[in-house]
Amino acid sequence: NFMLTQPHSVSESPGKTVTISCSRSSGSVASTYVQWYQQRPGSSPTTLILADNERLSGVPDRFSGSIDRSSNSASLTISGLKTEDEADYYCQSYDTGKVVFGGGTKLTVL
Amino acid sequence: EVQLVESGGGLVQPGRSLRLSCAASGFSFDGYAMHWVRQAPGKGLEWVSGISWNSGDIGYVDSVKGRFTISRDNAKKSLYLLMNSLRADDTADYYCVKGGSPAVYYYGMDVWGQGTTVTVSS
Numbered sequence: 001n002f003m004l005t006q007p008h009s010v011s012e013s014p015g016k017t018v019t020i021s022c023s024r025s026s027g028s029v030a031s032t033y034v035q036w037y038q039q040r041p042g043s044s045p046t047t048l049i050l051a052d053n054e055r056l057s058g059v060p061d062r063f064s065g066s067i068d069r070s071s072n073s074a075s076l077t078i079s080g081l082k083t084e085d086e087a088d089y090y091c092q093s094y095d096t097g098k099v100v101f102g103g104g105t106k107l108t109v110l
Numbered sequence: 111e112v113q114l115v116e117s118g119g120g121l122v123q124p125g126r127s128l129r130l131s132c133a134a135s136g137f138s139f140d141g142y143a144m145h146w147v148r149q150a151p152g153k154g155l156e157w158v159s160g161i162s163w164n165s166g167d168i169g170y171v172d173s174v175k176g177r178f179t180i181s182r183d184n185a186k187k188s189l190y191l192l193m194n195s196l197r198a199d200d201t202a203d204y205y206c207v208k209g210g211s212p213a214v215y216y217y218g219m220d221v222w223g224q225g226t227t228v229t230v231s232s
Contacts, residue, residue: 032215039155044205045147045155047218050217050220051210051218092155098157098169098171099145099160099169101147101156102154
């Protein structure tokens, strides 16, 4: 079993770039795909990134995903921050016979 | 337009049962895995269960094994979750989610429903 650990919260100013990390506790981050989901307040989650770095159709190219084998972690980078990006962000991957979510990161754009 | 519409949530007493349904439209339902993901009040996302395109592979989070049963009817383009022996900690919003591939544990989830609320309380 492994865990995905995200920072509880991050904040940044509009127009800036922020990176949200997702650290895998055991096993290689490259062994199973990592996904990223956004959940705005009061709304259902939506999918931003599939398969480590594939943006879903309609997702702005300000959002990008990557994995880093050396730190065994995945990252979501949001550039040109907008106030509408204020939301909770979740990473997700797979373990044997289960789906694993990170605890979520609250992004504040101020 | 791809759409997932959940129904069946409500207030139920501890120990009782509830059946959630999810009606899918706008895509080839029988070509994709499907999932249930829940979110307790003020908490993060938790995967509950997933089922492959042909029901050949099914998985559950440990906390619901033996109590919940996922199923699908490809002819009706519908996903179900039968929840037995409900407990207070099952209280959550339950989301029906489309998988990104036919397999349960491969390509993420790409479309989410609006959710249905389950409250377990006496």
